[in-house]
Amino acid sequence: MSKIRNILFVCTGNICRSPMAEAVMRYRIKKHPKQIDFITDSAGTHSYHVGEAPDFRTIRMCHENGISSEGITARQFSKEDFGKFDLLLGMDKKHVAFMKEAATPQDHPKIHLFMEYAGLGKLDVPDPYYGEMEDFLQVYEMVSKGTESILDMITREIQQTSAAEE
Template sequence: MNDVSVLFVCLGNICRSPLAEGVFRHIVAQHGLAGRVTTDSAGTGGWHTGEAPDRRSIAVAAQYGIDLSKLKARQINRRDFQSFDLILGMDSSNVANIRRVAPEEARGRVHLFSTLTLGKSFDVPDPYYGDASDFERVYHMISEGCVSLAEMLKSSDMSASGNTSSVR
């Protein structure tokens, strides 16, 4: 059984959250935590369900040796609130939307990505309407946060009980 499960959430699950999922899996493996950490991604909306990530997310990840091509977009669902210890929204709007549909007992597991991972409250901007440089900038924000999260997990005694107090 894995010690912790992390769900990354953005709007449509084709740009930021699949990028975070892929980056985090890569970093977790580098930190020797692959057997202890489960990760996935979802969107607050279901517009892109079943689609691959945006080609620009795939391209920027590939530049750093990360393959996102097999990921498929999906919408967050009720089971996610039972299955994941940490649910990280990429921006404050995502967090508000997640908390609105989350059962009361799961709301404490929903966090803004930057606040939990970097201790700073800022939105990871949606690069969808931007160009390759916007995806590159978002990649670096996500990578920095994912490295920090992996280091926190490695140095903590987190368990599947949902105790995230040692991660904050």
């Protein structure tokens, strides 16, 4: 796990859940007391919104929590992502299945369900696209807890690895 430096969040259209996770993780990394070098990105399993900014409700939810989503644009997941990212997190089980189907067996260990990897249960982060702001708030709360847990876990692993190497 200590080799995780590049994290990809994946949802369906890359305008609601995964860009929110990307923005929140970028914020957490930037605010972290230790200098940590991570690359975060997000992608969608489908090309519905390629080139678009996140959904206005995702932008609003991030903004209301002091988080910038600037620079995030929707893109489609590609097989090349397996070579670029150490950890690929599907926001729901369908995204995990999609990535595993596209992956070679060697890449399967990199693919996880977001909430499960965060140690918060085998939960799907629900798609808020057809919902209201309350649905985006629920997603934000899940993403906030999940990214905090994941960053803490990776940071602990890096510290343990560094201490063992000294």
